[in-house]
Amino acid sequence: MLQVNKLNVTLDTLILAKDMSFSLEPGKVHVIIGPNGTGKSTLLKTLFGDIQPTSGDISFRDTSLKRKQISRWREQFGYMPQDIRLDIELSVLEVVLLGQLNALGLRLDNSLIKQALTALEKIGLLHLANRPVNKLSGGQCQMILFAQALMRNPKILMLDEPVSALDLHFQHVLLDHLDTQTKQQSWVTLMVLHDLNLAAQYADNLLVLKNGHVVASGHPSDILTPALVKEVYDVNAEVTKDSYGIPFIRTIRPGFTPQKPTLQPHNLQSKRTICL
Template sequence: MLTVDKANIQLGSLTLARDMSFDLKPGQITAILGPNGTGKSTLLKTLFGEIKLDSGEIAYCGHRLSYQSLAQWRHQFGYMPQDINLDVNLTVIEVILLGRLDALSLRVDDQTLNQVLHILDNIGIAHLANRSVNTLSGGQCQMVLFAQALMRDPAIMMLDEPVSALDLHHQHVLLEHLVCQTREKQCITLMVLHDLNLAAQYADNLLVLKQGDLVACGHPKQILTSELVEEIYNVEAQVITDDTGVPFVRTLRSKKAA
């Protein structure tokens, strides 16, 4: 279990986390929701050790985050940041292999190469294997970075807006594969999403942030309400339940325009 206990994060005069506590369990996907600038990406960077806590504690399986041994802490993560520049003269296969940089030798063995090809095939981009990444579209690069994170076979998967550049088909391909990876490997998965309906469909739990506060935490069926959407996003909305029992959010208008 990954535990965040009374975390406080302050950047200058801006409070990005205020006395924040929650647990993330193996085999479950948690989606972070909230308006722009509310600290969603900052929370991921804090868990990864890029941003220091002002106070509080982060621990995984009883081991506390220590800034003196970050390499050891980060070894268990597959982290896909929001913005990565892939303007490099490397093939897709080479970029994905970088996910195993700590275990690579001068010669890539057949087992490792087959693992890369298997991942590419599973997420539907095997045809890109020998393409240079600087010739790919934004959505294709996003799928390559997802494959790189999978290549680490991580205990903790963290993805910052992993479907922002993807078309509808590839959004579902990525998220369906993420569900399979999380269940089969019993890893902890945490992702930032802006699409409330994708979050409701694919996440086991939601963390809803606003102005540095964790205002709601729980299963989408329990916490995703029209009142919550109005409070967080300042819009009028209807939340209905589809035939499978999943909440569906229909936004109507900005409250300011009403």
């Protein structure tokens, strides 16, 4: 279990985490939601060790995050950050193989190549294996970096807006595979999503952040309400549930009053009565 206890993070005068405490169970997909600038990406960077907290404790399996042991701490992670830049002269297969950088040598093990090809096949991009990554679209790069993160065989998998550049099909390909692997491998999976409806579909547990605080946590069907959406985003919304009990959020435009369509009469041709 990944545990965060009384975490405080301050950058300059901006407070991004204030006495933040929560636990993340393995085998579950945990999703962070919240407005822009509330510290979602900062939280991931802090858990990874890129940002040093002002105070508080982060631990996993009785091991605490310490600056002197940062390399060892990161060996447990697969981390896919938000910023994607792949301006490098490498093939897709080579980039995926970098997920096992510590195992690479002068001669590639066939098992590693097979593992990388299998990862690409499962996300539907095996046909791109030999393509230069600097010729790919932003969405394709996201999928390639996702495959690279999986190659690390992580204990903790963190993804920052992993579907932001993906179309509807690949959003579900990535998130379905992520959910399956999380449960099969008992990973602690934590990701940031902006789409509340995707979060509602794929999260086993939601962490709702605002102003450096966890204002709500729990299963989407239990905590996603119009009142919560209004409190966090200052937006009016309707929340309904489908036949599976999954919430669906529809935001309401401010000051918008929908008008019912006016029925226009059809042009009826007059019928001529013929008398015999």
